[in-house]
Amino acid sequence: MKNQTHKGSAPLTAKPSRRILKERMCMEEGCTTKLSQYNSRDKCWAHADFKIPRLRGRVGEAAT
Ligand SMILES: [Zn+2]
Numbered sequence: 001m002k003n004q005t006h007k008g009s010a011p012l013t014a015k016p017s018r019r020i021l022k023e024r025m026c027m028e029e030g031c032t033t034k035l036s037q038y039n040s041r042d043k044c045w046a047h048a049d050f051k052i053p054r055l056r057g058r059v060g061e062a063a064t
Contacts, residue, residue: 024037024039024042026042026043026044026046026047027042027043027047028043028044028047031043031044031046031047033046033047
């Protein structure tokens with residue numbers, strides 16, 4: 001007879017290096033949008049000053 005053993009008794013695995021993930025919020029004043037921990041920006045997408053490259057046309061020829 002087999003004794004009841006703990007099935008799948010996982011060994012004590014070392015926890016992965018835990019990062020201190022603080023909840024960050026948009027730096028924009030009044031904005032309470034939480035930033036994703038994967039978002040390296042300081043502002044939410046709505047306030048992050050990133051330009052949407054929509055230069056589909058010719059680039060270089062400046063209109064006079
Ligand atoms: Zn914001």
